[in-house]
Amino acid sequence: MSFIVVQAITGLASAASLFLIAVGLSIVFGVTRVVNFAHGSLYMLGAYLAFSFVAAFGDSFFGYLAAMLLAAIVVGGVGAVMETSLLRRIYRAPELFQLLATFGVVLVIQDLTRLIWGADDRFAPRMPGLDGSINILGHAVPQYDLFLISVAFVVLGGLWLLFRHTRFGVLVRAATEDREMVAALGVDQRWLFTGAFILGATLAGLGGALQIPRQAVGLSMDLNIIVDAFVVVVVGGMGSIIGAFVAAVLISELLAFGVVIFPQITLVLIFLVMAVTLVLKPSGLFGRPEFTTAEDRRNPDPPLRAGQGLSRIFWWSLLVIGLAAPLAVGDFAVIVLTEIAILALFAASLHFLLWGGGLITFGHAAYFGLGAYGSGLAVFHLSMGMAPALLMAPLAGAAGALLFGWFCVRLSGIYMAMLTLAFAQIAWSATFQWVNFTGGDNGILGIWPSAWASDPVVFYYLAFGVCAAVIWGLRHAIFSPFGYTLRATRDSSLRSAAIGVDVTRHRWLAFTLAGAAAGVAGGFFAFAKGSVFPDVLFVSTSVDGLVMVLLGGMQSLAGPILGAIVFTEIETELTRLTDLWQLFLGLLIIGLVVVLPHGLAGLSALIRRRSS
Amino acid sequence: MIAPALRLTGIEAFYGTAQALFGVDLEVPAGAVTVLLGRNGAGKSTTLKAAMGLVDVRAGRVFVGTRDVTGAPAYKVARTGLGYVPETRRVFGGLSVEENLVVGERVGVAGTVAWTRERLFDLFPPLAGMRERLAGQLSGGEQQMLTIARTLMGNPQIILLDEPSEGLAPVIVQQIAATIRTLAAEGLTVLLSEQNVRFAMHVASRAAVIERGRILVEGPIADIAADEGVREAYLTP
Ligand SMILES: Nc1ncnc2c1ncn2[C@@H]1O[C@H](COP(=O)(O)OP(=O)(O)O)[C@@H](O)[C@H]1O
Ligand SMILES: [Mg+2]
Numbered sequence: 001m002s003f004i005v006v007q008a009i010t011g012l013a014s015a016a017s018l019f020l021i022a023v024g025l026s027i028v029f030g031v032t033r034v035v036n037f038a039h040g041s042l043y044m045l046g047a048y049l050a051f052s053f054v055a056a057f058g059d060s061f062f063g064y065l066a067a068m069l070l071a072a073i074v075v076g077g078v079g080a081v082m083e084t085s086l087l088r089r090i091y092r093a094p095e096l097f098q099l100l101a102t103f104g105v106v107l108v109i110q111d112l113t114r115l116i117w118g119a120d121d122r123f124a125p126r127m128p129g130l131d132g133s134i135n136i137l138g139h140a141v142p143q144y145d146l147f148l149i150s151v152a153f154v155v156l157g158g159l160w161l162l163f164r165h166t167r168f169g170v171l172v173r174a175a176t177e178d179r180e181m182v183a184a185l186g187v188d189q190r191w192l193f194t195g196a197f198i199l200g201a202t203l204a205g206l207g208g209a210l211q212i213p214r215q216a217v218g219l220s221m222d223l224n225i226i227v228d229a230f231v232v233v234v235v236g237g238m239g240s241i242i243g244a245f246v247a248a249v250l251i252s253e254l255l256a257f258g259v260v261i262f263p264q265i266t267l268v269l270i271f272l273v274m275a276v277t278l279v280l281k282p283s284g285l286f287g288r289p290e291f292t293t294a295e296d297r298r299n300p301d302p303p304l305r306a307g308q309g310l311s312r313i314f315w316w317s318l319l320v321i322g323l324a325a326p327l328a329v330g331d332f333a334v335i336v337l338t339e340i341a342i343l344a345l346f347a348a349s350l351h352f353l354l355w356g357g358g359l360i361t362f363g364h365a366a367y368f369g370l371g372a373y374g375s376g377l378a379v380f381h382l383s384m385g386m387a388p389a390l391l392m393a394p395l396a397g398a399a400g401a402l403l404f405g406w407f408c409v410r411l412s413g414i415y416m417a418m419l420t421l422a423f424a425q426i427a428w429s430a431t432f433q434w435v436n437f438t439g440g441d442n443g444i445l446g447i448w449p450s451a452w453a454s455d456p457v458v459f460y461y462l463a464f465g466v467c468a469a470v471i472w473g474l475r476h477a478i479f480s481p482f483g484y485t486l487r488a489t490r491d492s493s494l495r496s497a498a499i500g501v502d503v504t505r506h507r508w509l510a511f512t513l514a515g516a517a518a519g520v521a522g523g524f525f526a527f528a529k530g531s532v533f534p535d536v537l538f539v540s541t542s543v544d545g546l547v548m549v550l551l552g553g554m555q556s557l558a559g560p561i562l563g564a565i566v567f568t569e570i571e572t573e574l575t576r577l578t579d580l581w582q583l584f585l586g587l588l589i590i591g592l593v594v595v596l597p598h599g600l601a602g603l604s605a606l607i608r609r610r611s612s
Numbered sequence: 613m614i615a616p617a618l619r620l621t622g623i624e625a626f627y628g629t630a631q632a633l634f635g636v637d638l639e640v641p642a643g644a645v646t647v648l649l650g651r652n653g654a655g656k657s658t659t660l661k662a663a664m665g666l667v668d669v670r671a672g673r674v675f676v677g678t679r680d681v682t683g684a685p686a687y688k689v690a691r692t693g694l695g696y697v698p699e700t701r702r703v704f705g706g707l708s709v710e711e712n713l714v715v716g717e718r719v720g721v722a723g724t725v726a727w728t729r730e731r732l733f734d735l736f737p738p739l740a741g742m743r744e745r746l747a748g749q750l751s752g753g754e755q756q757m758l759t760i761a762r763t764l765m766g767n768p769q770i771i772l773l774d775e776p777s778e779g780l781a782p783v784i785v786q787q788i789a790a791t792i793r794t795l796a797a798e799g800l801t802v803l804l805s806e807q808n809v810r811f812a813m814h815v816a817s818r819a820a821v822i823e824r825g826r827i828l829v830e831g832p833i834a835d836i837a838a839d840e841g842v843r844e845a846y847l848t849p
Contacts, residue, residue: 167714174704174715184664185689185716186766388752 009136011256012249013145013214016152019248020207021225023159024200024240027573030176031196031238034087034098035414038105040226042201045109046075046208047217051124054212058347061129061581067393068187071244072206079201083194089594095414096360101593103543106222107586115217115580116584124212128438132215133588144213151210157202159241164582172196176239194507198600227425230418237275237287238415247286274422275407292466298531314558322464326457335528337564338460340523340568345467347548347560354546355554357510358482358490359409360417363424364387364566366404367397369537371522373431376444380435386450390466390523397519398512400427405511412493421539443533447526463524470517475557486510547585550592615678616661617642617801618694618769623672623826625662632658634825635672638845640770643674645792645802645834646781647816649809655825656805657699663803665689666749676770678697695768699775699805705748707822709739710749712758715764721819726798735791753784760791771795778809789814813837 020182025039082105090098130147133140163169176183183189208221232251236243255274258266277285326334346368353359360567374396378389404423409418431438438444453459465594477483489496489503497503526532535541544567552563570588575581620642625633638849640646661667665673665686673682676692690696703756704712705712715727720726731741738759742750747758756776764773773792777785796802806812812819813833820830821842829842836842 068741170707170711171712173707173711177704177706178702180666180686181698181704182715184666184690184696184698185762186687186718187715188687304827 002139005137006139006141007260008140008260009145009149010252011253012152013148014256015144015252015484016249017211018150018225018228018252019152019230019245020155020203021212022229022236023244023250024203024207025229026233026239026241026244026322027172027203028197028200029198029233029414029454030180032087033179033194033414034091034102035095035418036087036200036223037099037102037226038082038109038196039200039204040222040224040231041106042075042079042204043208043225044113044217044221045078045217045220046071046205047212048113048122048208049074049205051117051122051217058125059128061127064127068206068209070261071209072202075205075208076198077204079109079204080194080198080271081198082201082255086594087197088190088193093593096354096546097290097550097593099360099414099417100543100546101590104589104593106226106585107582107589110219110222111580111583111586116219119219121216121218123216127213128262152308154240155206156245161243162228168192168389169194183610200337200413209416215224223425227422227539231274231422233284234415234418234422235274237284237286239288240284240286243284243286244551255379267433271403271423271426278407278410278419282415285533311556311558316562322468323461326460329354331456333458334460336431336568336572338456338463338524339527339564341460341464341467342521342528343545343548343568344523344561345390345566346471346518347545347552347564348471348474349514349521351549351554351557352478352517353510353514354549356478356490356506357486359507359511360413361408361420361542362417362536362539362546363404363540363542364514364518365423365537365539366424366427367401367518368525368541368545369424369427369520369532370400370515370536371397371433371519372526372532372536373438373444373522374519375523375526376447377438380439380444381448382461385529386453389522393523393526394516394519396521398516400519401512401515404506405508405515408509409511417508419478421542424537424542425539428534428539431477431537433536439535441534443531445531447532448530449527463528466520467524471561474513476515479558482506482509543589547589547592550589613737615642616640616675616676617677618803619673620659620663621673621675621676623659623662623674624670626668627658632667632700632825633662636662636822636825636827638820638827638830640801641818643799644794644818645804645816646719646818646820647812648820649801649807649821649836650805650813651807653682655799656737656820656822657774658825659822660696660774660805663689663772664694665732666696668747688823690766690768691718691721693769695763695766695771697759697763697771697773697776699778701752701755703747703750703755703758703762707747708744709747709750709758710743712762716762716765720768721769724767726767728763729765732764735764735794736761751770753780754778754790756784757791760788768800770801770803773802775805775807776813777806777808780813785811 012308021043025036028034028036028039050068054064058064058067072277086101086105090101097272109238127144132145133193134146155171163173171182171187173248175189179189227253232244232247235250251270251273251374254269258269277528325337350361351365353364354362374392376385378392404420408423410419411419432438432440444586448454449459453462485496485501486506489501489506493503513610525536548563548567550563551559551567552561553558571581574584578584616639620636620638623633623636624631636655636659638648638659648659650657658667662669665681665724665847675681676689676694679692681689704715707715710729713732733788737759738754739757747755752757757792760773760776762799776788789811792802792804803817817831818831819833819836821828821836829836
């Protein structure tokens with residue numbers, strides 16, 4: 001009994017920070033309809049700043065407290081800059097672009113933080129005055145945990161007062177319901193948005209600052225917390241403060257007890273909670289349903305026509321160049337070419353979902369990674385040869401997509417993006433934690449091609465041939481009756497449903513197909529590298545894919561191929577020149593979204609239109 | 613002649629690629645009640661939205677008094693003294709009656725505060741008894757009162773009412789008509805859209821008839837209502 005109480009308190013203490021960050025994310029989303037990926041970065045920044053302030057003047061209780069509050073305020077200021085300089089430009093952009101742009105900020109803040117504070121973890125001292133523990137029912141409970149819990153309740157109370165009893169709060173609530181009406185009543189939304197964003201950023205900064213006596217300050221804080229926060233808002237319901245609170249407590253308690261009872265499967269528990277919630281109440285425990293149904297697109301894309309003129313020339317020249325290139329270049333270039341062929345397939349499978357199905361996924365790396373692990377594990381555990389191991393790759397990718405997709409395709413827009421990401425991160429954590437099976441952090445080594453394909457050029461032709469064939473197949477699927485129906489569900493899911501199309505099933509099938517194709521790419525990737533590490537499933541791999549698609553342009557089937565080529569080239573060159581690759585990539589993404597939303601293919605279409 | 617309070621010239625408005633207005637010209641004289649008559653889908657709501665800056669206007673101009681507000685964001689248009697009451701009421705369902713009024717609260721163009729919460733509760737007595745109630749729980753008639761009251765909190769000089777009688781019980785419709793006459797008597801300029809000609813005749817002095825995104829006739833309401841041809845062809849009886 002006493003053990004249960006103590007464990008519950010530990011859970012509540014973890015819930016406190018999670019609540020602070022999730023509620024900020026939720027408030028910002030409610031008003032601006034932007035899911036701010038960089039919210040976790042603001043949390044991380046709060047932790048680092050608090051660490052430095054504590055080092056400067058945190059040697060007393062009040063000094064420490066002031067250091068944490070100051071960190072929160074500074075992060076609020078960073079939020080103000082971010083909102084006025086970047087977000088303001090993208091409020092009208094499609095959701096995918098907004099997510100990508102804020103992910104660009106994640107990358108920029110990552111590298112800047114590393115530049116300022118270094119790559120090693122930092123450890124703050126305990127908080128003076130709260131460094132002991134209190135005896136509760138015979139167990140020692142850290143005083144600081146109780147402090148954290150009280151802070152969470154104070155913030156909850158403060159938010160309640162703010163939203164009930166100030167004009168700003170009432171306007172924020174009104175704007176969460178109907179922004180346009182608020183504007184029609186003469187309210188300038190710009191300061192409302194900025195205000196909500198500063199509030200959210202400050203809460204995130206506070207959440208990070210409050211963590212420093214409990215955990216090491218490190219560079220992985222940003223993405224770790226944002227995924228947890230996504231889970232919390234998906235379960236609690238977007239835009240709901242009380243939902244964020246209840247879900248934060250629920251998830252944290254589940255983890256606190258899960259760790260004790262079934263330490264191996266805490267991830268599965270979270271997966272189950274999320275799955276059950278979404279099946280029973282797709283908009284989350286306290287969310288309102290309208291957030292989950294994507295608005296029908298008023299401006300469907302012009303119909304895509306199969307190979308004509310320029311496009312046909314593009315595909316043929318690609319084929320010819322692809323076949324001829326290895327004869328003309330050196331060994332290193334052949335390796336890069338192999339990678340391009342593989343990533344082109346990965347990007348094409350992602351494009352198939354994004355463009356063909358209008359399905360926004362932020363976790364496509366999961367299926368790429370499952371493919372890689374499918375092959376890698378087949379070699380490692382079953383001693384399979386290359387050919388049968390490669391066959392396992394699409395099976396693994398498709399199986400994962402079949403399972404995760406069942407949930408994901410029931411949602412749309414931002415909810416879908418967050419859920420796909422959460423599933424991918426769960427898969428990533430699983431490869432990480434299941435050391436006996438996957439080798440964990442050490443990965444799986446020694447996945448080499450069979451003797452007949454061990455020459456890089458031969459392996460290149462194999463990868464090129466298979467990837468090109470699968471891309472051709474995807475292209476075929478887009479122009480098949482299935483593809484047309486899929487695009488109809490993209491343009492108007494309501495109308496498609498009204499004429500008897502099973503929207504969910506079409507999406508699910510598309511998701512699985514894309515998963516299988518990404519799996520093929522993953523399998524080749526494993527053999528190309530000779531190893532598999534959990535990184536292949538990480539969110540940054542998903543984002544790399546999105547950047548390729550965006551870079552090449554979404555509106556054309558050539559886009560992802562072009563994007564993969566350019567992206568791989570830039571990455572190969574830049575990582576040789578600088579270790580600030582993430583900073584550049586982040587700025588590239590932000591620039592693309594703001595300046596060139598139609599990508600390189602859009603640029604060429606623009607030029608073509610000008611010249612004709 | 614005094615300048616019209618609100619003037620639209622050659623408005624072409626679009627929803628995405630679909631055009632809804634094809635050159636709408638409309639003058640709303642100050643201090644009078646003007647009604648925009650037309651069938652469902654004729655373009656009444658779009659015309660009011662175009663005036664407010666709530667729809668994509670690609671040609672034409674909107675003047676509030678002598679001020680050109682074409683292309684201005686809605687909040688700026690509202691601050692020139694234009695109040696907008698939407699067709700579907702759009703009360704903030706999760707906010708209390710009182711909080712809905714707080715959202716609309718704004719000092720008028722000339723620094724005037726003609727409307728306070730207390731005055732509005734006098735104008736709409738049923739609302740006075742339910743200040744704390746969530747707007748989402750009100751009846752249709754109560755929501756219609758609330759949405760008008762909310763807009764009046766902004767102390768507008770011109771008020772645009774989009775089909776205020778739609779879907780309401782006859783006795784409530786009469787109350788709304790009385791309210792509109794009261795507003796006109798207070799010196800407010802009113803532009804309302806209607807399908808119901810009889811209701812329009814009760815409150816308005818001028819009328820314009822819209823059909824397929826174009827204004828067909830404009831003039832004193834008595835003339836328009838008397839014109840059998842117009843009534844038969846373009847209006848719901
Ligand atoms: N949100 C919208 N999207 C696309 N078309 C619309 C939208 N709202 C109205 N329309 C179209 O614009 C035209 C005018 O509509 P509206 O102004 O609402 O008419 P009214 O208010 O007279 O009933 C109609 O053909 C209608 O179908
Ligand atoms: Mg209408």
